[in-house]
Amino acid sequence: MNILEDAKNLLAKETDAVANMANLSALIFNNLPRLNWAGFYVVKDGELVLGPFQGKPACVRIKTGRGVCGTAAEKMETIVVPDVHQFPGHIACDGASESEIVVPVVKNGVLFGVLDIDSPVKNRFSPKDKKLFEDLVEVFKQHTNLIY
Secondary structure (H helix, E strand, O other): OOHHHHHHHHHOOOOOHHHHHHHHHHHHHHHOOOOOEEEEEEEEOOEEEEEEEEEOOOOOEEEOOOHHHHHHHHHOOOEEEOOHHHOOOOOOOOOOOOEEEEEEEEEOOEEEEEEEEEEOOOOOOOHHHHHHHHHHHHHHHHHOOOOO
């Protein structure tokens, strides 16, 4: 299985942001091991609002600069957290989460939202995973109309 190729094929004929976020979340959650949440938050009125995801119910709104998602959004850079309990201000939507990676979705200098992936395993996300998730966000941006 090549999840990057699968993502390209899955998103190739669709441009709707909600549909593509939903399918990409499901693809990630169901094909990568040791995850307990995968999904998107979308920028609305200056904060992150829950978008399509897979996993347990989640926090609905996150202010920019708060938690891992809000910090990644504010800095517009990927953040990998090996142990969420060591991240100041971590927002625990699922108490089972131990590590997290958040990749901002930025196009033409504008933040659309973030891809958030959680794991119940500490140190789950390697540099290879970081590159994979950033590549998946690139595929998403290439195939998606980001006017939401």
